[in-house]
Amino acid sequence: MVISHTAPQKIRSVLDDSRLTITDTEFRQLREFIHAHSGIALSDHKRALVCSRLARRLRHHNLQHYSDYYRILTEDDPEGLELVAMINAITTNKTDFFREPHHFRFLAEEVFPAYRNNPNRDRPLRLWSAAASTGEEAYSLAMTALEVMPSFNERDIRILATDIDTDVLSRAEAGIYTREQAGQIPETLLHRYFLKGRGEHEDQVLAKPILQSLISFRRLNLQEEPWPMQGPFDVILCRNVLIYFDKPTQLKLFQRMAGMLKKDGYLMLGHSEAMYGLVDLFRPVGHSIYQRRGKSVS
Ligand SMILES: C[S@@+](CC[C@H](N)C(=O)[O-])C[C@H]1O[C@@H](n2cnc3c(N)ncnc32)[C@H](O)[C@@H]1O
CATH class of the missing domain: 3.40.50.150 (Vaccinia Virus protein VP39)
Structure with missing residues (x-):
């Protein structure tokens, strides 16, 4: 088995992500925020998806809780840069040449x-x-x-x-x-x-x-x-x-x-x-x- 030099970091990220859990309130707040800023409507069964896609934003800010991340989005993002990064993380981009x-x-x-x-x-x-x-x-x-x-x-x-x-x-x-x-x-x-x-x-x-x-x-x-x-x-x-x-x-x-x-x-x-x-x-x-x-x- 070949392990690249980035492997330990990836393993650590996976472990970190698995420790991140999202509460009902956090999911509701983020879901409403995402809907208001992109129109994307996330149903209850998208909870795991939101959790995993935003995990790298939490890692980026060194946060353990989605409520802290929500606070950044709503109170500490005057130029809207985190909003852009959050939306980039949440979108599904599957496409293809000559699709349909x-x-x-x-x-x-x-x-x-x-x-x-x-x-x-x-x-x-x-x-x-x-x-x-x-x-x-x-x-x-x-x-x-x-x-x-x-x-x-x-x-x-x-x-x-x-x-x-x-x-x-x-x-x-x-x-x-x-x-x-x-x-x-x-x-x-x-x-x-x-x-x-x-x-x-x-x-x-x-x-x-x-x-x-x-x-x-x-x-x-x-x-x-x-x-x-x-x-x-x-x-x-x-x-x-x-x-x-x-x-x-x-x-x-x-x-x-x-x-x-x-x-x-x-x-x-x-x-x-x-x-x-x-x-x-x-x-x-x-x-x-x-x-x-x-x-x-x-
Ligand atoms: C699944 S892709 C579809 C790509 C292409 N139209 C196709 O059919 O292959 C959906 C795209 O919609 C974009 N998207 C989601 N919400 C959007 C919004 N509010 N405004 C503009 N684009 C949005 C996503 O970023 C993503 O790239």
């Missing part, structure tokens, strides 16, 4: 050709990846767009990729992935749009500048009002994030996103997310794809 491929097929077959073939085009195609995580979704959008419109550049296509989590955004912006992470990218696209690492980076790929030039990465909390950018967008992908929000929060977001879409623009949700009601704002046009109706939004 029917969305990318719909874009390649319907949305992008219509834009390319429109002779009256007078503005860039604007796409928003609204919970971008480590960037796979935004790079998949960029590849799909360029495959349909190979001669187009950032004047014609603009992708905004936002997330609340600053850690994942820095990784997204770097555009570096392991070959395993890049496994869902078809070989021809991988060859066309990524550089392969050499030597000690042999296991990595790097998004080429043409992809990176189409995408702007920004921190954005979907709960904040108003959002700092202006619409309208042609397509919004808000996938696999609504499941963390309660129903009133979801409903409000659908309404706000309707206001950010151009007439006839599209909203794409994750596979287990659906829009209910709001038939005057959106009509379903495919599996978890909704098209904005032409009416004005109140």
Whole structure:
């Protein structure tokens, strides 16, 4: 068995974490705080998850009790730095290239050709990846767009990729992935749009500048009002994030996103997310794809 020089420290952390327990009051306070600042709704069975994900923040501050950590968040965090670190620790960032491929097929077959073939085009195609995580979704959008419109550049296509989590955004912006992470990218696209690492980076790929030039990465909390950018967008992908929000929060977001879409623009949700009601704002046009109706939004 090979033990690296970091092993003893890791073992100590595990032991420390196992000594950390969260009381009912601590869990309730933190849950309410997290909900108020991110919209993430944590049910009772997420207690162990909160406990383990915040354990490293407690270690960082050398604390033994979640109540002391709560005190830092509420009384000793004037610049909101701990709030950002706490949210980074609590979010779930699972994603993949071309995840839920029917969305990318719909874009390649319907949305992008219509834009390319429109002779009256007078503005860039604007796409928003609204919970971008480590960037796979935004790079998949960029590849799909360029495959349909190979001669187009950032004047014609603009992708905004936002997330609340600053850690994942820095990784997204770097555009570096392991070959395993890049496994869902078809070989021809991988060859066309990524550089392969050499030597000690042999296991990595790097998004080429043409992809990176189409995408702007920004921190954005979907709960904040108003959002700092202006619409309208042609397509919004808000996938696999609504499941963390309660129903009133979801409903409000659908309404706000309707206001950010151009007439006839599209909203794409994750596979287990659906829009209910709001038939005057959106009509379903495919599996978890909704098209904005032409009416004005109140
Ligand atoms: C499971 S990932 C989904 C990534 C990608 N959209 C996909 O479907 O593969 C969910 C992302 O939502 C982000 N998130 C959670 N709450 C958020 C909020 N209030 N505002 C913006 N992003 C949020 C998390 O940081 C995380 O990266």
